[in-house]
Amino acid sequence: MKRYYVKTYKGRIEYFDILEEAGDEYKIRFTRINDGNEKTVESSISKDLFTVCLTTGYIYETENVSSVA
Numbered sequence: 001m002k003r004y005y006v007k008t009y010k011g012r013i014e015y016f017d018i019l020e021e022a023g024d025e026y027k028i029r030f031t032r033i034n035d036g037n038e039k040t041v042e043s044s045i046s047k048d049l050f051t052v053c054l055t056t057g058y059i060y061e062t063e064n065v066s067s068v069a
Contacts, residue, residue, distance in 0.1 A: 004059040011035070015062075016045075026050060 006014040013033040020027045024047050031040045053059045 003062045004054075005062055006059050007057065016059075024048075 002018050004016055004018070006016070008014050011034070014031070016028040016030040018026045018028055019042070022044070025044045026047065027042065027044050029040060029042050031038065033039075050059075054061075
């Protein structure tokens, strides 16, 4: 599973894991940690938007994450 961090302001952490590829989009699990509170939702992102975000540096890939069973 690949994990991508989102550039954000100090004190806040945002990242998402790509769960699967589905046509012209990716199914993702998005996590936001702010002031000790964590919120996780499952959503999708179009491949075009994903590519733009990666190219501009708004998101960046981290090491592979192994899923916990």
